[in-house]
Amino acid sequence: xxxxGDGIFQxxxxxxxxxxxxxxxxxxxxxxxxxxxxxxxxxxxxxxxNKVRHMAERVQHPExxxxxxxxxxxxxxxSFEIISWEEAIREIAGKFSQLSTDYGAESILPYSFYxxxxxxxxxxxxxxxxxALGASRLQQTICSAAGTVGWNYTMGFNGGTSPEDTVxxxxxxxxxxxxxxxxxxxxxxxxxxxxRGAQVIVIDVHHNKTAQWGDWFLPLYPGTDTAxxxxxxxxxxxxxxxxxxxxxxxxxxxxxLREHVxxxxxxxxxxxxxxxxxxxxxxxxxxxxxxxxxxxxxxxLQHHDNGGMNVRTIACLPALTGQWQKIGGGAYKSNGGYxxxxxRALTRPDLRPDSKVRSINMNRIxxxxxxxxxxxxxxxxxxxxxxxxxxxxxxxxxxxxxxxxFTVVHDLFMTDTARYADIVLPATxxxxxxxxxxxxxxxxxxxxxxxxxxPGECKSNVELFSLLGQAMGFDSDxxxxxxxxxxxxxxxxxxxxxxxxxxxxxxxxERYVKxxxxxxxxxxxxxxxxxxxxxxxxxxxxxAGLPPLPTYMPLKEGYDGVRRPEVGTPYPLMxxxxxxxxxxxxxxxxxxxxxxxxxxxxxxIHPEDAAARGIxxxxxxxxxxxxxxxxxxxxxxxxxxxxxxxxxxxxxEGKGRRQRVNVLTPDRLSDMGNGATFFSTTVEVKRR
Numbered sequence: 001x002x003x004x005g006d007g008i009f010q011x012x013x014x015x016x017x018x019x020x021x022x023x024x025x026x027x028x029x030x031x032x033x034x035x036x037x038x039x040x041x042x043x044x045x046x047x048x049x050n051k052v053r054h055m056a057e058r059v060q061h062p063e064x065x066x067x068x069x070x071x072x073x074x075x076x077x078x079s080f081e082i083i084s085w086e087e088a089i090r091e092i093a094g095k096f097s098q099l100s101t102d103y104g105a106e107s108i109l110p111y112s113f114y115x116x117x118x119x120x121x122x123x124x125x126x127x128x129x130x131x132a133l134g135a136s137r138l139q140q141t142i143c144s145a146a147g148t149v150g151w152n153y154t155m156g157f158n159g160g161t162s163p164e165d166t167v168x169x170x171x172x173x174x175x176x177x178x179x180x181x182x183x184x185x186x187x188x189x190x191x192x193x194x195x196r197g198a199q200v201i202v203i204d205v206h207h208n209k210t211a212q213w214g215d216w217f218l219p220l221y222p223g224t225d226t227a228x229x230x231x232x233x234x235x236x237x238x239x240x241x242x243x244x245x246x247x248x249x250x251x252x253x254x255x256x257l258r259e260h261v262x263x264x265x266x267x268x269x270x271x272x273x274x275x276x277x278x279x280x281x282x283x284x285x286x287x288x289x290x291x292x293x294x295x296x297x298x299x300x301l302q303h304h305d306n307g308g309m310n311v312r313t314i315a316c317l318p319a320l321t322g323q324w325q326k327i328g329g330g331a332y333k334s335n336g337g338y339x340x341x342x343x344r345a346l347t348r349p350d351l352r353p354d355s356k357v358r359s360i361n362m363n364r365i366x367x368x369x370x371x372x373x374x375x376x377x378x379x380x381x382x383x384x385x386x387x388x389x390x391x392x393x394x395x396x397x398x399x400x401x402x403x404x405x406f407t408v409v410h411d412l413f414m415t416d417t418a419r420y421a422d423i424v425l426p427a428t429x430x431x432x433x434x435x436x437x438x439x440x441x442x443x444x445x446x447x448x449x450x451x452x453x454x455p456g457e458c459k460s461n462v463e464l465f466s467l468l469g470q471a472m473g474f475d476s477d478x479x480x481x482x483x484x485x486x487x488x489x490x491x492x493x494x495x496x497x498x499x500x501x502x503x504x505x506x507x508x509x510e511r512y513v514k515x516x517x518x519x520x521x522x523x524x525x526x527x528x529x530x531x532x533x534x535x536x537x538x539x540x541x542x543x544a545g546l547p548p549l550p551t552y553m554p555l556k557e558g559y560d561g562v563r564r565p566e567v568g569t570p571y572p573l574m575x576x577x578x579x580x581x582x583x584x585x586x587x588x589x590x591x592x593x594x595x596x597x598x599x600x601x602x603x604x605i606h607p608e609d610a611a612a613r614g615i616x617x618x619x620x621x622x623x624x625x626x627x628x629x630x631x632x633x634x635x636x637x638x639x640x641x642x643x644x645x646x647x648x649x650x651x652x653e654g655k656g657r658r659q660r661v662n663v664l665t666p667d668r669l670s671d672m673g674n675g676a677t678f679f680s681t682t683v684e685v686k687r688r
Contacts, residue, residue: 006030009451010038010511013052014121014430015584016114016143018441019185021048022512025431025451032056032431032452041512043163043442049184050581050597051588058429058591064412065426066456075401075420085457085467088423093471095406096133099377105134106357107377111365113140115383115587116461118435118448119341122383124486125465125479127347132474134352136376137359139674142389144334146675147302150312151333153538153672154319156529158337161294161330162517163442167192168328171290174202175314176225177298180209181581183441186296187213193328199286203228204300205576206604206646207639218283219641221560222574222679224273225301225310227552229317231269232284233261236320241288243322250524251319253537253549260549272552274561274641293323295331300578303679305556308672312541313550319534324524332441338515339438339445342493346486348478363676364667366392369399382410382427382461387417388586388650391676393662394628410464413590416652416660426458433460434483436490436507443515445499447487447507462486546671555680557666559643571625571682573609573645577661578679580649589651601659603632604646605685610636613685620688623647625681628663631688645685 006027013021022041026034035055039046068088073079083091099107110130114122130137139145148158166172166189179186187210190200194215202214203225211217220228236242237258247254266277273280287293295317301310311333323329349355360368360376365386368376379400390396400407400420409421418424432454437446454460459467462483469479487504500516507513529535542548558574559565565572579585580598588594603621615621617636622629623645632647640646651659665678 011431011451012437012446012448013048014116014118014437014448015051015587016117017584018183018439019043020117020437020439020442020444020446021052022446023048023052027452030452032060042514043185043444045188047184047188051584051594054591054593057593058412058588059431061413061591063414063590064455065414065424066458067426068457069424071422075403078414078419080424085459088425089467089471092408092423093468095378096472099406100134103375103377105353106136107375108133108135109360109368109376109379110135110138111362111379111381111384111386112138113142113362113384115385116430118430118433118437119346119490120435120483120486121430121433121461123343124346125462125469126382128351128478129465129469129474131347131349132351132469133472134354134357136357139359139361141674142362142676144299144302144675145673146307146670147297147299147311147333147673149673150302150308150310151315153312153541154315154535156527156535157523159335159520159523160332161328162335162520163189163332165328166190166294167196169193169290169292169294170198171286171293172198172200173287173293173295174200174210174214175295175297176204176301176310177296178204178206178208178210178300178578179296179298180213182299182579186441201283201286205640205644206578208578209581218275218279220273220275221641222576222644223304223306223310223555223558224552224560226306226313226550227264227269227272227560228275228280229313230261230264230550230552231266231273231280232287232317233257233320234264234269235266235281235284236288237261239285239288241284242320246322246325247319250324251534251536252531253535254320257316257536257549264552271562272560287317288321292326292329293318293321294328297331297333300679302670303676305558305668305670305677305680306553307670307675307677309550309553312672316534316536316550319536334440335443336438336440338443338498338517339440340493340496341438341490341499345489345492351474351478361669361674362386363391363669363674365390366395366399366667369396369402369405377404378406378408380408380410381417381421385411385415385417385586387420388415388652388660389662391662391665391678392627392667393660393665395667410461415586415590425464426456428454428458428460432458433462436487443517444512445502445507445515446512447504553671556668557680557682559682565643571684573643573683573685575623575664575681575683576644576646576679577650577665578646578648583649586650586652589649598649601632601647601649601651601654601661602635603685604635604637604639606638606640606642606644607636608642609645609685610634613687615685615687621685622688623664623683623685625664625683627666629658630661630664631658645683
């Protein structure tokens, strides 16, 4: 595909979003003039979100980094000088070699996530480099780890209902996910089901855009999702709304569960969750009597101390009513297991000189940067912005401010993290790369080839880590592979039968290829759980020291309808920081258009809580706890239950205003999967 020509080119949205849209990018005079959804793409069907519609402004932004930079002033000040790529590579390789000699290679830590969802960009040459170097491993658990482990305890594999089948559902429950802002094509499919008579029910802590769109909204206290699910089970068993034959054939532990949930009658669950008992009865009846019911499990409810159990418990519900045997029934948490590729070929763990090297959890990066024994002496950040996105963010910023910490950041912009770097490297956008994309929602693999030349001296992750690998003297064959060779290796993975028929040649010809979903037709007959069945009772959880049956466990930091804050409690409000509509994590938050669309960072506070503090709509307020302070404008609203305050979106630090909300969030790890606990946070608010 020509990089320089004008015209309309097929592309792929690289954002960390389940929709993984197929795009058409219009170019004129070498510039992108329009980005639209590909009307021929089976899922995208021409519709894209506001974020991607404005992608050209991000890719062609005047503040985009164009040259390698070296710090010349104090960390955080943002003073840099232009250097050549040769100087940058030489300096990084020299520093890494010296640190490996003086402190061991584990003193070097990669820090990355999925700012670009291309497989080669985040799971390819970069992993090879840090494996060959022998650097510390990074546990990438900031997003969905807790829920993935919880789901797998029940179902055994990372897959659920096929999106296109959900149009057949009679009841669709959106549980803990603002899909109008984060999964718009599932909204399109739910709309089709609704036109056939389906009812859309939204369960969340916040009356967000999805709650406004749904037919019925049920607000609950943060972190009480397990209790609600157990209350529904109580009613399903009590009223004979379960599928006994399905449970006998495909589950283990249904008798134990039946007895266990007797402790969760509607009144008890109502007291915990804040949902009226009559509404719990009504919801259970709607779900249990529906011919086909589907549950869409969002990301939000897993970002709690009990996040894994929340997902594990909800995942049990479809088994009670036999929904997995119905087209469109069941549940979705992630379909990423269907698109798994040959990770060993891509990342080459065999290159590691020591397979037992330590792992550092990315949620604990602040703590890691404080270690005095086996200290972290260098951090290489790419596809992430930890000073904004990591929990306990002031601790993280302090760590990155260490003068003895050698930091490299590879990014499109001078992020809050890059301001603390010693070397800043300019990154390509996805439109300037060759890469392959799966989806953790739909069933298509897609190919992206460059549709424009990289501006300035920007380089892709593959180019960058190839150069570093060669500079360090690593195997030249491994560190000079082309993107096409790596894609072929990634797709050559017989262990995943869903990849059958997906080849580079087909992708080059067709741009997107559907997975072979034939094996899913009989998935219930060979679940990869210990028992081979859906585990309502889990012996593996029992061995891990967890309750083998779904069990409500209150938050370590937080309240529910029974455990209310005592008089004099310093931090009596629960704080939730969900996504906003126009950012994706911290991506787009530096762009003026997106900032204006969001109208600034706000703190949503219930009228009862506002009145108790003398706060009126529009007041400037301070939000604080022992971890940090945030300064926002108040929005007085009843979009949540009293006792909960909400600020949407991750904003970069503002001029003269402290607005990085993750300075408030804890770096505790979740009950399962060592995941993040962003939403198990308590604070106080006062007028400024």
